[in-house]
Amino acid sequence: MVRYVTQRILMIFPIMFAVIFICFTIMNITPGDPAKMLLGDFAPQEAVDMLNRQFGLDKPFFQRFFDYIVNIVTRFDFGLSWRTQRPVVDDILLRFPYTFRIALISVLGSAFIGIPIGVLLAAKSSYWVDRILNILAMIFASIPTFVLAMIAQQIFAVQLRWLPIYGASSWLGYILPLSVTILPASVGRMRMARITLLETIRQDYVTMARSKGVPERRVMFVHAMKNSMIPLITSILLGFSGMLSGSIFIENVFAIPGLGTYMVNSIQMKDQPASLACAIFMSAIFCFTVLLLDIIYSVIDPRIKSRFIRPEL
Amino acid sequence: MKKSPFMALVLVMLLTLLVGCTTTTPTTTTSAPPTTAPQTPATEPPSTVRTSIKTAIAAEMNTLDPYNTNTGTLSNLIYNGLIRKTIVENPDGSTGSTYIPCLATSWEVSDDGLAYTFNIRKGVKFHNGDELTARDVAYSFRKTEGSAFATAFLSKFDHAELVDDWTVILYVKEVDVFFIDGIPSIFIINEKWAEEVGSDIANQAMGTGPYILEEYLPMQSYTLSAFRDYWEGGEKLIPTLILDIIADQTTRTLALEAGQLDFLALPANAIDRVEATGLFNILYTEGRNCIAVAVNHEKAPFDNLLIRKAIAHAVNRENNVMLARGGYGIEAVGFFHPTLIMNSSLPDNPNLYDLALAKQYMAEAGFPDGAGFPEITMQGSAGLVQDSLEVLQQDLAAIGIKTKIEILEGNTLGVALASGDYEMTIVGANISDIIQRWWYFFTTEALDLTNYGRYSDPYFDSLFTKLSVTYDDAEQRAINNEIINIINDEVIYIPISFGVNATALAKDLAFDVHPSALRLQDLYYK
Numbered sequence: 001m002v003r004y005v006t007q008r009i010l011m012i013f014p015i016m017f018a019v020i021f022i023c024f025t026i027m028n029i030t031p032g033d034p035a036k037m038l039l040g041d042f043a044p045q046e047a048v049d050m051l052n053r054q055f056g057l058d059k060p061f062f063q064r065f066f067d068y069i070v071n072i073v074t075r076f077d078f079g080l081s082w083r084t085q086r087p088v089v090d091d092i093l094l095r096f097p098y099t100f101r102i103a104l105i106s107v108l109g110s111a112f113i114g115i116p117i118g119v120l121l122a123a124k125s126s127y128w129v130d131r132i133l134n135i136l137a138m139i140f141a142s143i144p145t146f147v148l149a150m151i152a153q154q155i156f157a158v159q160l161r162w163l164p165i166y167g168a169s170s171w172l173g174y175i176l177p178l179s180v181t182i183l184p185a186s187v188g189r190m191r192m193a194r195i196t197l198l199e200t201i202r203q204d205y206v207t208m209a210r211s212k213g214v215p216e217r218r219v220m221f222v223h224a225m226k227n228s229m230i231p232l233i234t235s236i237l238l239g240f241s242g243m244l245s246g247s248i249f250i251e252n253v254f255a256i257p258g259l260g261t262y263m264v265n266s267i268q269m270k271d272q273p274a275s276l277a278c279a280i281f282m283s284a285i286f287c288f289t290v291l292l293l294d295i296i297y298s299v300i301d302p303r304i305k306s307r308f309i310r311p312e313l
Numbered sequence: 314m315k316k317s318p319f320m321a322l323v324l325v326m327l328l329t330l331l332v333g334c335t336t337t338t339p340t341t342t343t344s345a346p347p348t349t350a351p352q353t354p355a356t357e358p359p360s361t362v363r364t365s366i367k368t369a370i371a372a373e374m375n376t377l378d379p380y381n382t383n384t385g386t387l388s389n390l391i392y393n394g395l396i397r398k399t400i401v402e403n404p405d406g407s408t409g410s411t412y413i414p415c416l417a418t419s420w421e422v423s424d425d426g427l428a429y430t431f432n433i434r435k436g437v438k439f440h441n442g443d444e445l446t447a448r449d450v451a452y453s454f455r456k457t458e459g460s461a462f463a464t465a466f467l468s469k470f471d472h473a474e475l476v477d478d479w480t481v482i483l484y485v486k487e488v489d490v491f492f493i494d495g496i497p498s499i500f501i502i503n504e505k506w507a508e509e510v511g512s513d514i515a516n517q518a519m520g521t522g523p524y525i526l527e528e529y530l531p532m533q534s535y536t537l538s539a540f541r542d543y544w545e546g547g548e549k550l551i552p553t554l555i556l557d558i559i560a561d562q563t564t565r566t567l568a569l570e571a572g573q574l575d576f577l578a579l580p581a582n583a584i585d586r587v588e589a590t591g592l593f594n595i596l597y598t599e600g601r602n603c604i605a606v607a608v609n610h611e612k613a614p615f616d617n618l619l620i621r622k623a624i625a626h627a628v629n630r631e632n633n634v635m636l637a638r639g640g641y642g643i644e645a646v647g648f649f650h651p652t653l654i655m656n657s658s659l660p661d662n663p664n665l666y667d668l669a670l671a672k673q674y675m676a677e678a679g680f681p682d683g684a685g686f687p688e689i690t691m692q693g694s695a696g697l698v699q700d701s702l703e704v705l706q707q708d709l710a711a712i713g714i715k716t717k718i719e720i721l722e723g724n725t726l727g728v729a730l731a732s733g734d735y736e737m738t739i740v741g742a743n744i745s746d747i748i749q750r751w752w753y754f755f756t757t758e759a760l761d762l763t764n765y766g767r768y769s770d771p772y773f774d775s776l777f778t779k780l781s782v783t784y785d786d787a788e789q790r791a792i793n794n795e796i797i798n799i800i801n802d803e804v805i806y807i808p809i810s811f812g813v814n815a816t817a818l819a820k821d822l823a824f825d826v827h828p829s830a831l832r833l834q835d836l837y838y839k
Contacts, residue, residue, distance in 0.1 A: 030724065031724045031725050031727065031728035032723075032724035032727060032728065035461065037724075038375070038462075039461060039462060039465050040465065041727075041753070041762070041763050042465075042753050042763060043461075043465040044464070044465060044468045045762070046464060046468055047461045047462070047464040047465040047468065048461070050459075050461040050464055051461035051462075054461065083375045083376075084375055084376050084515065085375075085376045085378060085381055085515045086376075086515055086516070091531075094531055095531075095532065150563065150567075153564070153567050153571075154567065157567065157568075157571045157573075158567055158570050158571045161571060161572065164573060165564060165567050165568045165571050165573055166557070166559055166564050166568055166573075167533065167557065168533065169530075169533065169534075252560050252561050253561050253563075253564055254564070255533075255557070255558065255559040255560065255561070255564060257530070257531060257532030257533045257558075258532075261532065261560060262532070265372070268723075270724070
């Protein structure tokens with residue numbers, strides 16, 4: 001197991017290096033002058049050149065890339081944000097808890113709501129339930145999140161005035177954004193749980209268990225559920241990772257001071273240190289999510305691990 | 314034992330959900346507390362009046378360091394400059410603007426134009442209780458050395474010399490009449506405080522302005538309190554002013570409708586809805602940013618003056634105001650708003666809407682009713698420019714010019730415009746009071762910067778150079794007029810409209826309206 005995990009961790013380093021190189025290159029070839037964007041269109045060339053020199057943009061590409069990598073490896077220094085003049089690590093750590101909180105509660109909330117209902121519906125499958133479920137799923141899948149957000153804001157904040165329309169200064173501020181993310185995701189999880197479980201309980205080994213007189217609850221939760229776990233866990237963990245990097249819309253609409261807004265602002269302003277650090281951070285999270293998935297897979301289904309580890313002779 | 318993976322997962326989910334639900338205290342950065350006695354609100358409002366007023370801004374300041382940013386919403390509340398601009402009525406009845414004293418009571422320029430002597434106001438207090446002296450002023454200007462942001466305002470600044478406690482001289486590298494235009498943008502800080510905070514000036518702010526920064530929650534809000542000892546008097550200031558950061562325009566407007574904000578600048582499409590709530594008064598002010606058609610003079614057929622005149626006469630400004638700005642705009646007969654400094658009594662623009670004349674010019678250019686005229690690509694950005702391009706498309710179709718519209722991402726558009734890789738566009742000309750910056754719309758030097766018309770003429774360039782060394786008002790006005798005449802005659806840009814800004818105000822609030830822009834420091838309880 002240790003060897004398997006070590007192998008997977010070692011694979012992360014070349015991936016991260018590739019991510020850094022690609023992002024660094026993209027930041028350098030995309031149009032726009034960072035200094036001019038910060039100073040404004042009408043800044044004299046003298047000021048633009050001065051700021052670009054301060055950013056080190058007068059140095060050759062590979063020298064800048066080399067310096068960047070050396071600073072990260074030797075000092076864990078991702079540089080100062082060109083925009084905020086603060087260390088980008090400080091900026092990220094300041095904002096990440098908000099994004100993390102939204103992502104975590106959304107993913108777990110949708111799992112807690114969606115999976116039990118999905119399991120229940122699989123156990124009590126019926127034509128009408130299927131139809132209603134499909135309609136619900138279609139509705140929530142097809143309504144864009146921003147429409148859902150606006151409807152929620154209009155009803156619960158503007159009309160009823162029950163909840164704040166924006167902000168993260170109190171837990172009340174989280175209710176609307178979380179509702180907007182949890183509701184559609186719950187329907188998705190519900191469908192997935194139901195479908196995977198239905199597929200599993202039609203397998204021969206489940207029929208065999210039933211014919212041997214194993215109680216239905218045991219058939220469902222021990223025999224069928226365990227083998228339905230892999231797609232569900234994948235969906236939950238990748239959903240979590242996706243929420244971390246894709247929560248920009250929710251953060252923007254509900255004015256939550258998370259990482260998504262910071263990342264987009266940094267990219268728009270060509271704030272290279274901040275954009276790169278965000279990209280590295282997000283890809284590291286994704287890599288570790290996949291690593292966690294691999295570990296969980298190998299625990300649930302040892303056959304998966306055996307594909308990667310050569311048997312010792 | 315076989316149940317363990319599932320049960321463990323459920324346990325982990327429960328635990329993490331509990332952890333995630335707990336509210337952590339957001340990291341805060343607060344300005345340095347005053348070293349003197351705690352400040353009290355400038356006025357004790359009546360018991361029925363709220364003590365705090367809340368509004369929203371679209372973005373936080375990149376940094377609180379006043380010399381490393383060019384966004385001044387917050388800085389203007391916390392700091393003062395040596396002088397400030399105000400609107401005046403010219404002898405001929407037109408409006409214009411001029412500079413009036415602020416932290417400096419008076420100033421004079423040396424005969425050789427290389428030294429600006431400022432006499433500093435006595436009795437002005439910083440938020441920490443220290444008294445302002447010329448030493449702070451000299452220090453502030455020295456802090457601008459090496460700052461690209463300050464250089465953008467004061468490119469000709471050389472050095473500051475402290476004469477005595479109340480006099481400071483600013484030297485310039487070469488004569489530049491418009492050096493003075495950059496002075497209001499340089500905020501004066503307290504030397505002792507700045508040395509104490511060092512690089513943490515990016516997270517703190519302390520000046521002589523009407524409001525004290527009490528709390529800054531990154532990406533969330535700024536909380537300010539009225540400065541009791543403000544040198545202009547703090548009687549009317551709002552005791553507590555909260556600026557929440559809400560990036561999304563729709564959310565800002567909904568927050569206002571929900572009663573969670575007390576005043577807000579409104580987009581045109583929200584004015585009627587907000588007015589219908591009956592909770593707010595709507596205040597209208599004229600914007601000075603002109604949107605204008607820019608044709609690439611370097612590319613055929615726009616190198617033909619007749620074609621440029623035809624387009625200029627085809628632009629229906631009334632339509633633009635109604636359709637692109639929803640009626641909240643003013644037709645622009647000239648590129649420069651009348652209230653810009655030194656811009657009074659401008660010559661009239663002869664290229665106004667006249668469809669018959671436009672068709673006549675097209676025929677004279679060899680394209681009667683647009684026959685044989687190539688299809689034109691108009692590039693622009695989303696929003697007002699896109700809406701205006703769609704209106705322009707119809708205007709041009711009326712004289713037989715076929716066009717297609719390409720909407721580009723901001724950076725891509727910027728590169729296309731700077732490199733001259735476009736045929737026609739609409740630009741939002743953010744004309745500031747700094748006349749020096751007008752060069753960047755017209756001169757050869759700015760061809761790859763912001764000279765969107767790509768017009769280049771040595772004589773025209775020389776007028777701007779001459780303007781920068783001419784002190785006499787009458788001579789300046791004569792040069793201005795000549796510049797405007799050339800702009801009109803050569804149809805360098807085709808002005809379309811100025812905006813009208815609408816601001817919703819809670820019924821118990823009012824502004825002392827500044828004609829050029831609403832300033833938060835002018836907000837008060839009725």
